[in-house]
């Protein structure tokens with residue numbers, strides 16, 4: 404049985420990014436379905452409060468945010484690489500743009516009435532209301548874009564991406580897919596699923612062909628697992644050792660200090676624990692939970708803030 408557990412739900416774009424990376428790398432995994440809105444009691448028992456989707460678990464190590472999850476999958480299975488040497492800086496930077504700017508432009512484009520009808524038409528008015536209240540609370544004061552702005556800006560972004568596929572290049576940065584392809588893919592996958600507003604993709608035929616090429620990686624093999632089973636695995640496991648990893652002290656903190664780690668953009672739920680890792684690209688805290696036992700929760704440095712508790 405694979406050690407990798409993905410906590411996710413089917414129509415989450417960021418989860419689709421990771422499912423497709425698992426397909427690209429041919430890594431077998433376990434699938435735990437989590438609720439689309441709060442509360443998410445099994446998930447937050449593992450994370451200590453972080454509620455975004457997806458989360459990856461390996462034993463008693465919990466990995467938040469797809470930027471870090473992709474790095475961990477690369478460590479586990481380096482080939483085929485998401486970060487080819489020749490373009491690694493460019494790939495990571497394009498990926499960060501796609502996961503933030505492109506993603507929120509896509510959400511604003513899809514959340515116009517016709518798009519909502521395509522994606523959520525099957526929900527009752529009460530369910531739709533609960534979803535909308537949850538996401539409004541989650542986003543807090545994060546800036547919002549009108550559908551008119553979003554649609555106009557998305558058309559321009561799509562043209563720029565189409566330009567990257569000139570000269571018959573199969574992937575955005577050349578002959579091999581990189582992390583940037585997976586980050587752009589998940590947002591465009593979401594547009595394609597919002598059928599009433601997916602026509603925007605018709606103007607960029609190379610991008611459509613690329614979408615089909617990317618989708619062919621599939622999700623590889625997975626088995627269903629319950630949230631309870633995942634919690635039991637965390638409880639029975641010991642977090643991977645972190646001793647010996649050089650500690651990068653940027654916040655006047657020492658290993659073992661009680662800190663909180665919180666996203667800087669939305670869903671600002673702090674996770675509190677003892678700091679066990681602070682590297683150029685990662686923070687991790689150790690915490691204990693009645694149901695999950697002692698776990699280490701990992702975050703990327705980019706997009707998160709560390710504070711002494």
Ligand SMILES: N[C@@H](CCC(=O)N[C@@H](CS)C(=O)NCC(=O)O)C(=O)O
Nearest residue numbers: 415416417439454455456468469470
């Ligand atoms: N930067 C995060 C973004 C994750 C994210 O925003 N996921 C969306 C779903 S695609 C989410 O969490 N929505 C609220 C929820 O699922 O509770 C990542 O890369 O993992």
